[in-house]
Amino acid sequence: MHLSILLLFIYFREISAQFPRQCATVAALTSGECCPDLLSVVVPGSDRCGSSTGRGQCVQVMADTRPHGPQYMHDGQDDREQWPLRFFNRTCQCNRNFAGYNCGSCRPGWSGPVCDQQIQIVRRNILDLSNEERNRFLRILQQAKSTVHPDIVIAIRRREEILGPDGNTPQFENVTIYNYFVWSHYYSVKKTFLGPGQLSFGGIDFSHEGPAFLTWHRYHLLQLEKDIQDMIQDASFALPYWNFATGRNTCDICTDELMGARSNFDANLISQNSVFSQWRVLCESVDDYDTLGTVCNSKKGTEGGPIRRNPAGNVARPMVQRLPEPQDVALCLEVGLFDTPPFYSNSTDSFRNSLEGK
Numbered sequence: 051m052h053l054s055i056l057l058l059f060i061y062f063r064e065i066s067a068q069f070p071r072q073c074a075t076v077a078a079l080t081s082g083e084c085c086p087d088l089l090s091v092v093v094p095g096s097d098r099c100g101s102s103t104g105r106g107q108c109v110q111v112m113a114d115t116r117p118h119g120p121q122y123m124h125d126g127q128d129d130r131e132q133w134p135l136r137f138f139n140r141t142c143q144c145n146r147n148f149a150g151y152n153c154g155s156c157r158p159g160w161s162g163p164v165c166d167q168q169i170q171i172v173r174r175n176i177l178d179l180s181n182e183e184r185n186r187f188l189r190i191l192q193q194a195k196s197t198v199h200p201d202i203v204i205a206i207r208r209r210e211e212i213l214g215p216d217g218n219t220p221q222f223e224n225v226t227i228y229n230y231f232v233w234s235h236y237y238s239v240k241k242t243f244l245g246p247g248q249l250s251f252g253g254i255d256f257s258h259e260g261p262a263f264l265t266w267h268r269y270h271l272l273q274l275e276k277d278i279q280d281m282i283q284d285a286s287f288a289l290p291y292w293n294f295a296t297g298r299n300t301c302d303i304c305t306d307e308l309m310g311a312r313s314n315f316d317a318n319l320i321s322q323n324s325v326f327s328q329w330r331v332l333c334e335s336v337d338d339y340d341t342l343g344t345v346c347n348s349k350k351g352t353e354g355g356p357i358r359r360n361p362a363g364n365v366a367r368p369m370v371q372r373l374p375e376p377q378d379v380a381l382c383l384e385v386g387l388f389d390t391p392p393f394y395s396n397s398t399d400s401f402r403n404s405l406e407g408k
Contacts, residue, residue, distance in 0.1 A: 068202060068204065068237065070152070070203075071201055071203050074222040076217075083139070085141060086098065099142035107145075113134075118131075121394055127251075148165050158275075171286060173288045175293055176291065177303070181307075194227040194228040194278055195229070195329060197226055197227050199226060204345075230277070233346060236336075238255060250341070257270075261388075275287065295375055295378060299375075300373075306323040319358060328356075329357050330354055330355065332346065332353055334353075334355065335354070382401065386399075387400060389403070395408055396408075
């Protein structure tokens with residue numbers, strides 16, 4: 051469905067992040083311009099988007115204005131439509147290999163002071179990592195879970211309430227690097243608020259069951275990988291992958307040495323011998339957010355209960371009770387068309403829809 055391509059696909063060239071801290075201000079939100087100076091300058095606005103060194107320029111956002119598909123009938127109701135125009139209509143457009151909300155970083159695969167050094171990042175099967183490499187990866191995840199994102203904040207209200215009750219208190223909060231990864235996904239799938247007393251619309255979301263499923267999640271992972279690279283100052287860091295389509299129908303990374311075994315006391319919890327048993331849920335009160343029209347996280351600086359793992363398949367989709375097998379992957383790869391009308395969960399002969407497990 052067309053609507054699902056809007057959220058981060060358009061955002062990739064302009065800002066590459068949801069709400070840059072430098073743009074979470076009354077001035078930026080009122081003017082609709084998110085084009086921060088890259089360097090410290092005497093005259094504010096004289097190095098917007100790194101323009102003084104040719105890294106980028108401040109431009110008008112060109113959002114997709116084509117009509118939504120028939121699955122979404124609430125045109126104009128959601129902040130995510132024609133993203134990011136509800137918040138900003140002018141953002142940075144970066145030149146060459148520069149990237150970021152202020153063109154201060156490099157595109158994936160590039161490094162160096164002027165982003166002219168191409169680097170090769172190798173993503174490896176997590177089960178092929180040595181014990182030392184696995185332990186380092188877990189330490190890095192723990193660090194990302196506890197390190198406040200240096201550049202990004204999250205919105206806790208919709209656009210009409212973003213400046214606060216007094217019109218002068220922007221409604222944003224700090225977020226850790228890993229929690230930002232979680233929050234971005236939540237923000238893309240949350241229901242559309244239709245107004246007080248009305249049932250929020252959850253018939254579609256903005257990153258699944260549509261043509262952008264692969265593009266959105268590819269960028270989502272690239273964003274986490276880049277944030278971690280910056281955090282540990284290692285441009286060669288790569289997220290490992292898990293090959294779950296082995297035919298064994300078992301979670302072979304669900305061990306205390308990797309992502310956490312199952313708790314002996316509660317099958318939905320993670321073993322206390324795993325560092326992940328101490329992780330807490332973000333965006334836990336989804337029903338409250340949908341009813342009140344607020345945006346996660348509505349309680350400043352807090353997280354919810356311990357993260358939980360479904361031990362018997364996806365209970366929301368009871369037909370999915372096993373992991374894919376090698377033959378399932380082979381069949382999916384044989385589908386010749388990337389996507390087909392109506393570009394939704396009921397598309398047939400669609401590689402994208404097959405990949406989503408439909």
